[in-house]
Amino acid sequence: MTEALTRIFCVEDDPDIRELLDMSLKDLGGFEVEMAADAEQALRRAPAFKPQIVLLDVMLPNMSGPEALPLLRKALEDPAARIIFLTAKASRSARDEFLSIGADEVFFKPFDAMGLGDQLLEFWARSTNG
Amino acid sequence: MANTSNPPPDAIPEAFKARFRARLADRANAFETALTALLQTQTSDKPQGTADAAELVFELQRLAHSLKGAARQFGFDALADEAQALETLTREAGTQPSLRNTGGFMPATQALIEHCRTLSVS
Numbered sequence: 001m002t003e004a005l006t007r008i009f010c011v012e013d014d015p016d017i018r019e020l021l022d023m024s025l026k027d028l029g030g031f032e033v034e035m036a037a038d039a040e041q042a043l044r045r046a047p048a049f050k051p052q053i054v055l056l057d058v059m060l061p062n063m064s065g066p067e068a069l070p071l072l073r074k075a076l077e078d079p080a081a082r083i084i085f086l087t088a089k090a091s092r093s094a095r096d097e098f099l100s101i102g103a104d105e106v107f108f109k110p111f112d113a114m115g116l117g118d119q120l121l122e123f124w125a126r127s128t129n130g
Numbered sequence: 131m132a133n134t135s136n137p138p139p140d141a142i143p144e145a146f147k148a149r150f151r152a153r154l155a156d157r158a159n160a161f162e163t164a165l166t167a168l169l170q171t172q173t174s175d176k177p178q179g180t181a182d183a184a185e186l187v188f189e190l191q192r193l194a195h196s197l198k199g200a201a202r203q204f205g206f207d208a209l210a211d212e213a214q215a216l217e218t219l220t221r222e223a224g225t226q227p228s229l230r231n232t233g234g235f236m237p238a239t240q241a242l243i244e245h246c247r248t249l250s251v252s
Binding site for chain 1: 142199203
């Protein structure tokens with residue numbers, strides 16, 4: 001039986017977007033949520049949180065999302081963990097590019113703050129049921 | 131493709147929009163800091179195209195990208211369009227060192243700074 005989605009880790013440098021994600025996922029979605037403002041913080045803190053999904057911004061300071069992705073996968077030590085890019089670079093070619101470097105899915109900004117939790121539940125059900 | 135449709139800005143609580151507006155002053159300051167540092171590299175003895183200048187152009191690009199995404203998210207489309215234009219200009223300047231001095235991104239950055247400051251107090 002598929003484990004229910006409860007833990008989401010967000011890596012986002014923009015404080016306004018972080019607050020909106022927190023409201024959307026914690027307050028509306030009822031998930032356990034942790035946030036990091038950059039990739040280095042995420043690499044330090046995400047493993048202990050054991051996220052089932054990581055929402056990873058692409059354009060982060062110092063280390064980009066694509067640079068952080070393989071390091072996060074290694075640090076999480078959990079093949080079931082899913083990493084989703086959250087990006088304002090919205091195009092089919094961008095999606096293909098990010099999937100080709102190992103992202104499990106790509107979500108685009110602006111995202112539906114009221115429906116993001118449901119979108120993640122749908123993705124989780126789809127990706128964990130093959 | 132996942133979630134390509136834009137959410138209605140009305141769905142965002144007003145308190146979040148108000149905080150976004152208030153923080154535009156911080157974003158303006160960040161743009162100004164990067165732009166001032168970039169201008170200083172151009173009046174120093176360092177040759178054009180040094181890593182310092184490239185990093186500062188990239189910082190402007192990153193700030194513009196971040197503002198574009200947030201402004202679009204909170205329903206400030208005119209500001210998002212302006213930020214997107216600056217992101218394009220700085221990306222081009224990042225790949226062509228000759229544009230770092232003469233490219234249109236400097237006045238575009240100054241205009242964006244003013245727009246952010248105006249919105250933050252309106």
